[in-house]
Amino acid sequence: MHTTELNNQLNFSGGPGVLPESVLxxxxxxxxxxxxxxxxxxxxxxxxxxxxxxxxxxxxxxxxxxxxxxxxxxxxxxxxxxxxxxxxxxxxxxxxxxxxxxxxxxxxxxxxxxxxxxxxxxxxxxxxxxxxxxxxxxxxxxxxxxxxxxxxxxxxxxxxxxxxxxxxxxxxxxxxxxxxxxxxxxxxxxxxxxxxxxxxxxxxxxxxxxxxxxxxxxxxxxxxxxxxxxxxxxxxxxxxxxxxxxxxxxxxxxxxxxxxxxxIGGLASMAAINQQKAAALYGAIDASGGFYEGWAAPADRSLMNVAFRLPTPEREAAFLRESAAAGFSGLAGHRSLGGIRASIYNAMTPQAVAMLCDFMREFARKA
The missing domain is CATH 3.40.640.10 (Type I PLP-dependent aspartate aminotransferase-like (Major domain))
Structure with missing residues (x-):
């Protein structure tokens, strides 16, 4: 995979967001x-x-x-x-x-x-x-x-x-x-x-x-x-x-x-993929023993935008630095809220979400 293609796939920006590779x-x-x-x-x-x-x-x-x-x-x-x-x-x-x-x-x-x-x-x-x-x-x-x-x-x-x-x-x-x-x-x-x-x-x-x-x-x-x-x-x-x-x-x-x-085959298929991605990412947050704290109440969690915090601002800054060095982009939370936000819109692949989950688990392990 070319570096540019990988960078596009790991773009978790809140918007403008990632586009499908075939569309690009x-x-x-x-x-x-x-x-x-x-x-x-x-x-x-x-x-x-x-x-x-x-x-x-x-x-x-x-x-x-x-x-x-x-x-x-x-x-x-x-x-x-x-x-x-x-x-x-x-x-x-x-x-x-x-x-x-x-x-x-x-x-x-x-x-x-x-x-x-x-x-x-x-x-x-x-x-x-x-x-x-x-x-x-x-x-x-x-x-x-x-x-x-x-x-x-x-x-x-x-x-x-x-x-x-x-x-x-x-x-x-x-x-x-x-x-x-x-x-x-x-x-x-x-x-x-x-x-x-x-x-x-x-x-x-x-x-x-x-x-x-x-x-x-x-x-x-x-x-x-x-x-x-x-x-x-x-x-x-x-x-x-x-x-x-x-x-x-x-x-x-x-x-x-x-x-x-x-x-994709229509919106029902798209929804199933989106639910899979969100479940994986929220699962990584919930399994972190409190290292990652989701912002939204579980019943109201978004399938599109996953906002979460780390224990301290210093660790959030380190998370953003290290994730950028690993090829991820767009993970900084909105200026009004701060923290971390991973936007997993339609074109974000399950593979890219899995890579982010792996990074999160490793970052928490080393902290």
Missing amino acids: AATRQAIEAVPEVGLSLLGISHRSQWFAEVVAEAERNIRTLLGLSDDFAVLFLQGGATLQFSMVPMLLLRGSGKTAEYLRTGYWSSKSIPDAQNEGAVRVLWDGEAEGFRRLPAPAELQHSPDAAYLHYVSNETVEGVQFKTIPGLDSVTRVCDMSSDFLSRPFDPERFDLIYAHAQKNLGPAGVTVVLIRRALLERVPPGLPSMLDYRSHLQAHSIYNTPPVFAIYVVLLVSRWLLND
């Missing part, structure tokens, strides 16, 4: 020349028929993976999840006279709330900060209002490593979910949602594109005065080519969707 190989070739076009991917017009077909196939593949009905539009937008923090309440809260409900379960859900408050009343239905965002709410702790404008939550908090295993909220209330870090990592029922968004740089591709699934019926109540760039209808009517889109990023999303369908 196809992307390298496309940068030189897309086979069916004969031109570099970086120089092909977004108005070309070829790119229109790229967008169409990427949409079809996402629909196939999710079993998504035509009640939903699939959009490829820019601005990351951060722009969706504003676009969602602009559509669903502005002028509604209602209150939006938000679950504050970690760093990223916390970031979504201020922009919603700019558009109307917001009720934080549950706040986990007092407990360090180590756990998620039980259903009995959530007193949902049937009159809420919508419920917003983050399915997987990348910083703290907590992930919902069930879907919160009332099915009678518009449900919005930021799935940025676990979209297409496991099967779920899209019909229980009304709007889902996910930036690409975890499981879908490189940074630069955000996938939005929006129930078409929501577009019948767009408030007046929205800037056209912030109106989902503009992008739907233009088939996600309203302005110059991130051609490179969308093409890689297409390659990843093909990989999920053809190489």
Whole structure:
């Protein structure tokens, strides 16, 4: 195995994250020349028929993976999840006279709330900060209002490593979910949602594109005065080519969707692989006799982001130095939390996780 290939496989970064080796190989070739076009991917017009077909196939593949009905539009937008923090309440809260409900379960859900408050009343239905965002709410702790404008939550908090295993909220209330870090990592029922968004740089591709699934019926109540760039209808009517889109990023999303369908065999198979990886890594933590301490409550542990601490900051620093020397990268915890974080997104192989577990056991043995 080439050193570069091994380095890519041992990239445990929280995002942008690791990509499948076959996708990287196809992307390298496309940068030189897309086979069916004969031109570099970086120089092909977004108005070309070829790119229109790229967008169409990427949409079809996402629909196939999710079993998504035509009640939903699939959009490829820019601005990351951060722009969706504003676009969602602009559509669903502005002028509604209602209150939006938000679950504050970690760093990223916390970031979504201020922009919603700019558009109307917001009720934080549950706040986990007092407990360090180590756990998620039980259903009995959530007193949902049937009159809420919508419920917003983050399915997987990348910083703290907590992930919902069930879907919160009332099915009678518009449900919005930021799935940025676990979209297409496991099967779920899209019909229980009304709007889902996910930036690409975890499981879908490189940074630069955000996938939005929006129930078409929501577009019948767009408030007046929205800037056209912030109106989902503009992008739907233009088939996600309203302005110059991130051609490179969308093409890689297409390659990843093909990989999920053809190489992995769908989301159920992907979920089984992800569960295997997470079980191995949490197993190494739990078997360490307290040397490694997982951040999240066991019942809420993420299959995507494994956050943990060592006994002292000095040992954490040594862990990061020695792991980097061994070829691992991206293991430093988020700046807001510190510690160690291993992100094991879809493209992270079980073999790479096993190598990390071996390193962890050896590091603890020598300490």
